[in-house]
Amino acid sequence: MKKRKPLKIAVVVGVFPSVSEAFITNQLRFLVKSGHHVDILATRHLDLDNPLCSSEAYNSLKTKARELSKTSLLSKSYFQRLFKAFSILLKFRSSIHLLKAFNVFKYGSDALNFNVFFKTYYKYYFNIYNYDVVHIHYGDNAVHLDSLINNFKKSIVVTFHGYDAHKFEKSFYNLLSQRKDITITVNTNFTKSKVEKLGFDTFQINILPVGLDTNIFNPEKKDSKFDNINILFVGRLIELKGPILAIKIVEKILEARDNVILNIIGDGPMFSECESYIEINNLTDRIHLLGSKSQSDIKYHMKNSDIFLFPGIVDGQGNSEAQGLVIQEAQAMQLPVVTSNVGGISDGLIDKKTGFIVEESNVDTFVSKIVWLMDNPSIRKEMGEAGRQFVVRNYDSSILGEKLLDIYYDSLKN
Incomplete structure (x- = not known):
C-alpha cells in the first residue's frame, strides 16, 4: 500500500445501504481502512x-452516512430548521456563502424562514465541507447534482455502472x-464505448471494474460428495440475465443425462415465468428456484x-450485462464459468x-460446453484454480482500491 496524504472524500450514492451494491461497500471499507476521511451521502x-x-x-460505515437532499432540508418545521441552521452555522461560521443567506434586505421573508440558507447550504455543500474528492456513483445521480458539481472546483469522479449508460439519451x-x-x-470496455457515445471524451474515462473481497469469496471444501453435477445460476430474474435460457439449457442436458441439478438464486419480475416453465415441463425435481439469498448463502451454494x-x-x-460481478465471485470460488459473449461479460x-464464452442464445453450444465439463472433472478443477488466480490478480x-486512489490523486493534479 502506497503512503500518501489522506483525502477527505464524499462518496455519493442513491440509496444506503443497498444489498445489490456490495461492491460499493467494499470500496468504502478500503478507503476507510487506508486512512481517508469518508462521508457517505445518500x-x-x-x-x-x-x-x-x-x-x-x-x-462500521453507518456512522459515516447521511442524507443529501434539498427536500429533506426544506420539509422540516420552522423550529427544526432554526435548530439545524444554527448548528450548521456553529460548525461552518466562516462560510461566506451561508452568512450571505441571512441578508433580509435582499431576500426578505425567505431569509427569515431559512429558505435561502438551506438552498445555499445544499448548493455549496461540497465546498462547505471542504472535500478533496467527490465520487458520485451512477451518471444520472451526477446529473441531478448539477448545481453542486458546478460550484465545486476540486476533483469530481463519476462512476457509470451500466444501466446509466444505456437508459438515457445523449441529451x-x-x-x-x-x-x-x-x-x-x-x-x-463495453461501458466505456457506451459512455463515449454519450458525449464524454476518451481521455476522461478510466476502466476500473467493480471488485470483491477474495478473502470472503474463498473456496472451501464441499460439505460432502454429491452424486449430481450441481450447476448454479445467480442473478436478478430479468430478461438480460437469461434465467429462462438457463432453464432451457439444463432441460436439454436432462434429455441425455439424469445427474444434473440447476439451482437458481435470485428474484425479480420473471420469477413466475420461470416457475411456470419449470412446473409445466416437469422439471421441479431437477431445477430449483431458491429466491433471493444473502451473500453467505450464495457463497455456500457456490462452494x-x-x-x-x-x-x-x-x-x-437493447440492454445487456455491463460487467456481471457474480461471474468474478464464482471464479473466486473456483467454479468454471459458462457464459455468453454480450455486453462487458467477456472482460x-x-x-x-x-x-467458456458462448455465442448469445446458442443453446446447443452451451449444452456441449457444460457436458464436456461434466465429463472432465480434472479440467473443471484446472479451470477453477485458474479462475481464482485471475480474480485475485485483477478483481480483489x-x-x-489502490487503482481508485491513483485516479483520485491524478484528478487532483489536473
Whole structure:
C-alpha cells in the first residue's frame, strides 16, 4: 500500500445501504481502512434501521452516512430548521456563502424562514465541507447534482455502472459531458464505448471494474460428495440475465443425462415465468428456484456447485450485462464459468482457461460446453484454480482500491 496524504472524500450514492451494491461497500471499507476521511451521502434514501446495518460490513460505515437532499432540508418545521441552521452555522461560521443567506434586505421573508440558507447550504455543500474528492456513483445521480458539481472546483469522479449508460439519451448528459475536468470510471470496455457515445471524451474515462473481497469469496471444501453435477445460476430474474435460457439449457442436458441439478438464486419480475416453465415441463425435481439469498448463502451454494452458468442476452430494449460481478465471485470460488459473449461479460474471464464464452442464445453450444465439463472433472478443477488466480490478480477490492486512489490523486493534479 502506497503512503500518501489522506483525502477527505464524499462518496455519493442513491440509496444506503443497498444489498445489490456490495461492491460499493467494499470500496468504502478500503478507503476507510487506508486512512481517508469518508462521508457517505445518500441522495434518495438513507435507511440506517435496515437489518443490513447490523452486519460487520455496514455497521462500521453507518456512522459515516447521511442524507443529501434539498427536500429533506426544506420539509422540516420552522423550529427544526432554526435548530439545524444554527448548528450548521456553529460548525461552518466562516462560510461566506451561508452568512450571505441571512441578508433580509435582499431576500426578505425567505431569509427569515431559512429558505435561502438551506438552498445555499445544499448548493455549496461540497465546498462547505471542504472535500478533496467527490465520487458520485451512477451518471444520472451526477446529473441531478448539477448545481453542486458546478460550484465545486476540486476533483469530481463519476462512476457509470451500466444501466446509466444505456437508459438515457445523449441529451440527458449534455451539461455533464461539457465538464472536461470531470473524471469518469467505468467497469468494462463495453461501458466505456457506451459512455463515449454519450458525449464524454476518451481521455476522461478510466476502466476500473467493480471488485470483491477474495478473502470472503474463498473456496472451501464441499460439505460432502454429491452424486449430481450441481450447476448454479445467480442473478436478478430479468430478461438480460437469461434465467429462462438457463432453464432451457439444463432441460436439454436432462434429455441425455439424469445427474444434473440447476439451482437458481435470485428474484425479480420473471420469477413466475420461470416457475411456470419449470412446473409445466416437469422439471421441479431437477431445477430449483431458491429466491433471493444473502451473500453467505450464495457463497455456500457456490462452494457446493460444480459449474456456474450465466447465459446473459441483449434484452428487448437493447440492454445487456455491463460487467456481471457474480461471474468474478464464482471464479473466486473456483467454479468454471459458462457464459455468453454480450455486453462487458467477456472482460471478466479468460475464454477456454477459466471458463467458456458462448455465442448469445446458442443453446446447443452451451449444452456441449457444460457436458464436456461434466465429463472432465480434472479440467473443471484446472479451470477453477485458474479462475481464482485471475480474480485475485485483477478483481480483489484492495487491488482495485489502490487503482481508485491513483485516479483520485491524478484528478487532483489536473
